[in-house]
Amino acid sequence: MQPSTKHLPADERRAVTVEAVVELAAEQNPSEITTAAIAKRMHLTQGALFRHFPNKDAIWQAVIKWIAEQLLARTDKAASSSASPLSALEAMFITHIDFIVKHPGIPRMLLSELQRHEETPAKTIVQTLISGYRKRLSILIDKGKSQGELDKGIDSEAAATLFIGMIQGLVIQSLLAGDIEQLRKDAPRAFAVYRRGIRICK
Amino acid sequence: MQPSTKHLPADERRAVTVEAVVELAAEQNPSEITTAAIAKRMHLTQGALFRHFPNKDAIWQAVIKWIAEQLLARTDKAASSSASPLSALEAMFITHIDFIVKHPGIPRMLLSELQRHEETPAKTIVQTLISGYRKRLSILIDKGKSQGELDKGIDSEAAATLFIGMIQGLVIQSLLAGDIEQLRKDAPRAFAVYRRGIRICK
DNA sequence: CCAATAAGATAGTAATCAATTACTATCTTA
DNA sequence: TAAGATAGTAATTGATTACTATCTTATTGG
Numbered sequence: 045m046q047p048s049t050k051h052l053p054a055d056e057r058r059a060v061t062v063e064a065v066v067e068l069a070a071e072q073n074p075s076e077i078t079t080a081a082i083a084k085r086m087h088l089t090q091g092a093l094f095r096h097f098p099n100k101d102a103i104w105q106a107v108i109k110w111i112a113e114q115l116l117a118r119t120d121k122a123a124s125s126s127a128s129p130l131s132a133l134e135a136m137f138i139t140h141i142d143f144i145v146k147h148p149g150i151p152r153m154l155l156s157e158l159q160r161h162e163e164t165p166a167k168t169i170v171q172t173l174i175s176g177y178r179k180r181l182s183i184l185i186d187k188g189k190s191q192g193e194l195d196k197g198i199d200s201e202a203a204a205t206l207f208i209g210m211i212q213g214l215v216i217q218s219l220l221a222g223d224i225e226q227l228r229k230d231a232p233r234a235f236a237v238y239r240r241g242i243r244i245c246k
Numbered sequence: 247m248q249p250s251t252k253h254l255p256a257d258e259r260r261a262v263t264v265e266a267v268v269e270l271a272a273e274q275n276p277s278e279i280t281t282a283a284i285a286k287r288m289h290l291t292q293g294a295l296f297r298h299f300p301n302k303d304a305i306w307q308a309v310i311k312w313i314a315e316q317l318l319a320r321t322d323k324a325a326s327s328s329a330s331p332l333s334a335l336e337a338m339f340i341t342h343i344d345f346i347v348k349h350p351g352i353p354r355m356l357l358s359e360l361q362r363h364e365e366t367p368a369k370t371i372v373q374t375l376i377s378g379y380r381k382r383l384s385i386l387i388d389k390g391k392s393q394g395e396l397d398k399g400i401d402s403e404a405a406a407t408l409f410i411g412m413i414q415g416l417v418i419q420s421l422l423a424g425d426i427e428q429l430r431k432d433a434p435r436a437f438a439v440y441r442r443g444i445r446i447c448k
Numbered sequence: 449c450c451a452a453t454a455a456g457a458t459a460g461t462a463a464t465c466a467a468t469t470a471c472t473a474t475c476t477t478a
Numbered sequence: 479t480a481a482g483a484t485a486g487t488a489a490t491t492g493a494t495t496a497c498t499a500t501c502t503t504a505t506t507g508g
Contacts, residue, residue: 051455051504073361075277079496092456093499101342101495158422159275171422183392186379198442202435209415209436216414217407220373233404240400241443253474253485281466290451293468294486 046234057096060086062110070148074156079103101164108157108166111150112173118143123180129188130243133181133207134235140211141231148224151215178204185242195244203242210234259298260308262288267309271351276358282306303366305352310368311357313352314375320345325382331390332445335383336437341431342413350426353417380406388445397446404445412436 052060064085067079079100083090097103122139126132144151157166181204188194214234218227252261266287272280281302285292299305324341328334346353359368383406390396416436420429 056455057455072363073277075275075361078494080494088368089457090496091458094497095455108253151311152361155418156361157352158418159358159361161274163424168421174419174422195442198249198439199435202432203439205416205419205432206412206436206439209419210408210411211409211415212418213414216357216360216409216418217376219377220369222363222365230404230407233401234408237400237405237443238445240397241439241441245447256484260486280464282464291487292466293488296467297485 054096058106061093061096062107065103065107066147066149066153067110069152069156069222070147071149074149074152075159076151086208104153105164105166105169106156107153108169111153112169115143115217116173116176119177120180123184129184129191130192130193130239132184133188134239135227136181136184137207137231137235141227144211144215145224145228151212151219155216156174178208181207188242194242198242206238206241210238256298263295263298263305264309264312267305268313268349268351268355273351273356276351276354277361303368305366306352306355306359307366309355309370309415310371313355313370317342317345317375318378321379322382325386326403330395331386331393332395333442334386335390336441338383339409339433339437340414343416343429346413346417347426347430353414353435357418376410380410380446383409392443394446396444400444408443414439 061082064082065077068074068081068085072081079093080090082103083093084109093103097106118139119136122135123132126135154170157164157170160167178201182200185194185198185200185203189198189200211231214227214230217230218224266284267279270276270283270287274283281295284305285295295305299374301306305353320341321338324337326336328337350361356372359366359372362369380403384402387396387400387402387405391402392402406430411435416432418428419432
């Protein structure tokens, strides 16, 4: 099954489309990605895209859905193979950062989507993703407290929000610098400060 | 000098334009703000805008410049009227959050600008803003260490990055929720966790 | 091997948008 | 108060974009 074949079955073509958009988002402003640009990247004519998606928004929705599934699957796996709640948090963090470094277009797509003021289906997917992620985090933090690994005085929800916010902030700052490697460098240092904020005082 | 006067002098007209764009950015995706929409908000015809700005990018540049000046001025003032480094950090944080809550279009404009892949003049202004902001923070943190208020073991640069990241992350999450009041609610709770991460152990 | 159908190519359309142009109204000052 | 400078209007232009109608080619099951 060589990937350069024309006439792909519909579901494969849709998967390749998602891939192409994630790639393009790493290279340019996602809100300026045209259907023509997507088609060109896939060596397809622009009109052919509309054989597989009813409209452009449906393409975006598919991309966001793929991102959400990937991220939850990867971080879940990382957390479940960790010995303690705190190490699970760290494993989720590292996995999350790795995923973004591997696909720099991903945060750009998410940011672009949440810029929209209307409630789009894609935005709803992101909301569900984040609230699920936050739930997992605060459960882990509570577990850490009861196991005596984390300080009982901390606000679990706030700590979960800060965990997610830390990642988002690091991503924004590397986006601003135009250097994804900065993310890899800054992330562990920021996490060290965060860890100190939730751990029991020694 | 009623603001609804026609025939404003050029510099006033430019200032009003910046105001209009910041307002519009609170209501819609900044990348979809058209020159026609800006003109309509100002009760002006679209073409008239180009009497005062050579092109659309120049409008954006003016808006970003205004934001940067405002933010630095306000946080500087807040920090200088604080008793200790840690309280200065908290004052800057609160001031920053207040500024965003008052003008919800601001983070949207900044996010929109840094989504662009090219190096625009506006993006350069944001980079300068953030690096100046980070510098101020790490100096404050160093001062806090030497005064025995903050833990000497923490990484000042990472703590500064996390400070900024925390704000950016909180903003993104309130943007996602479509509720700016969430920012006001979550901010102090997240800051409490952050404070615990840098303060000396009691 | 041959229809039936799925997938792609080609060539459009209507709408939108930044920018420009020719002209007019208003302000300022010598 | 006349004349130049400044600010605004209305209409248009060329480029771009999402989407579609029609024709062509490849794939596949009987």
